[in-house]
Amino acid sequence: MPRFSANLSFLFTERPFLERFSAARMAGFAAVEFHFPYEFDRAALAEVVLTSGLDVVLFNLPAGNWAAGERGIACHPRRIAEFQDGVGLAIEYAKLLGCPRLNCLAGIVPEGISPEKARETLVENLRFAAAVTRRAGIELLLEPLNTRDTPGFLVSTSTAGLALIAAVGHENLRLQFDIYHAQVMEGDLARRLEENLPRIGHIQLADNPGRHEPGTGEINFPFLLAHLDRLGYTGWIGCEYKPSAATEGSFAWMDAAR
Numbered sequence: 042m043p044r045f046s047a048n049l050s051f052l053f054t055e056r057p058f059l060e061r062f063s064a065a066r067m068a069g070f071a072a073v074e075f076h077f078p079y080e081f082d083r084a085a086l087a088e089v090v091l092t093s094g095l096d097v098v099l100f101n102l103p104a105g106n107w108a109a110g111e112r113g114i115a116c117h118p119r120r121i122a123e124f125q126d127g128v129g130l131a132i133e134y135a136k137l138l139g140c141p142r143l144n145c146l147a148g149i150v151p152e153g154i155s156p157e158k159a160r161e162t163l164v165e166n167l168r169f170a171a172a173v174t175r176r177a178g179i180e181l182l183l184e185p186l187n188t189r190d191t192p193g194f195l196v197s198t199s200t201a202g203l204a205l206i207a208a209v210g211h212e213n214l215r216l217q218f219d220i221y222h223a224q225v226m227e228g229d230l231a232r233r234l235e236e237n238l239p240r241i242g243h244i245q246l247a248d249n250p251g252r253h254e255p256g257t258g259e260i261n262f263p264f265l266l267a268h269l270d271r272l273g274y275t276g277w278i279g280c281e282y283k284p285s286a287a288t289e290g291s292f293a294w295m296d297a298a299r
Contacts, residue, residue, distance in 0.1 A: 043266050043298055046072035046098050048245070048281040052288045059085070062093040068289060074099035074279050077107070078134050087137050097140040098277045099182075099217075099243055102170070103127035104146045112186065113146030115166045116159040116195045128170045132177045142180040142242060144217050145170060149193040159195050164208050171211035182242045184217035187225040198226045199233055203240060215242030219281065224249045224260055231268050238272055247282035254282050255294040266298050 047053070047070040053061035059081070065073050073095050078086055090097055105111030105120075114120045114127070131143050145167065150159045167183065174181045185202045186194045196202050202216050218241045223230060234241070248258030255262035269278075284291035 043269065044072070044275070044277050045295055046070065046074050046096075046277045046279045048074050048279050050076040051281050051283055052291075055288065059089050062089050062095055064288075066093050066095055068292065070095065072096040072098045072277055074277075074281075076101050077103070078138065079103060079130065083134065083137055086134075090138055097138045099142050099144060099279065100131075100134070100140060101144045101146055102131045105148070111148065112191050112194060113148030115145050115170075116148045116154075116163040117151050118154060118158060118162045119151075121162065121166065124166050125169060128173055132174065132179060135179050136177065140179070142182055143174060144182045144184050144243070146184060146186070147194065147196040149191065150195050156195065160205070163195060164205065167205070167209045167214055168211060171209060171214040175211075175213035180242055181214050182217040183214060184219060185222055185226070186219075187222040189225055197222075199223055199237065200227070203237060206240065216240050217243045217245065219245040219247075220260065220265070221245070221247035221249055221252055221282070230260070230265060234265075234269065234274075235272055238274060241274075241276075243276060243279065244269070244274070245279040245281040247280075251285070252283050253285040254280075254291040257285055262294060263298070 047065040049061040053064040056064055062073060078100055104113045114124050135143055147163050150156055171181045183202050183206060185196045185198050188194055188197045196205060199216060199218060206214050206216060220230060248255050248260050250258055
């Protein structure tokens with residue numbers, strides 16, 4: 042049976058962020074994930090998590106100025122120190138919140154930097170981050186993003202992500218497989234999941250087009266979720282979609298999958 046976590050950066054956005062934890066618990070979730078915790082007071086955030094009884098299963102490393110359009114800094118040659126400091130900060134939050142994994146966003150290739158130099162920088166940064174997170178008992182993930190929504194993003198397919206993971210060569214680095222991004226860029230979802238499942242550390246979902254809840258687009262989620270069950274996937278599946286209406290009205294597909 043699939044285990045679903047609520048992505049609080051996409052779900053329950055009708056409420057302030059710290060109130061979304063209790064809303065997720067009331068909706069029946071046992072786990073949550075989100076983009077970033079860093080703007081919130083650590084003690085207050087830890088208290089909200091403890092009170093909710095939810096597991097925090099994932100959040101991202103600091104990714105630069107998100108509001109200005111940055112989507113990660115791991116491929117920026119001039120921001121290596123900032124990236125390394127961000128890894129340390131993320132580990133502090135992860136330990137405080139009991140979060141077992143952190144996700145790295147490679148970033149958009151900086152202006153004036155060749156894709157080859159950006160990739161070289163990313164590989165070295167991932168080696169650093171994988172080693173540091175392993176010592177902290179935390180798993181590191183790398184997530185591809187589609188270039189339709191994020192033009193210029195360095196790692197845009199699962200194939201590219203897995204090649205980078207192989208180049209890094211560290212056992213503590215695995216792939217975050219986002220079904221929505223993979224459908225936009227690659228398709229062939231069932232086979233990709235089956236062939237690469239041992240190297241996948243976390244899965245997220247949304248339908249395409251629109252990035253709304255399953256059942257609103259072209260992806261056959263009843264088949265795909267049953268396929269993951271048959272493959273023996275026991276990890277979390279993050280609900281990282283934009284509800285087509287109110288969040289609480291978007292869960293019929295989930296009830297059918299359980």
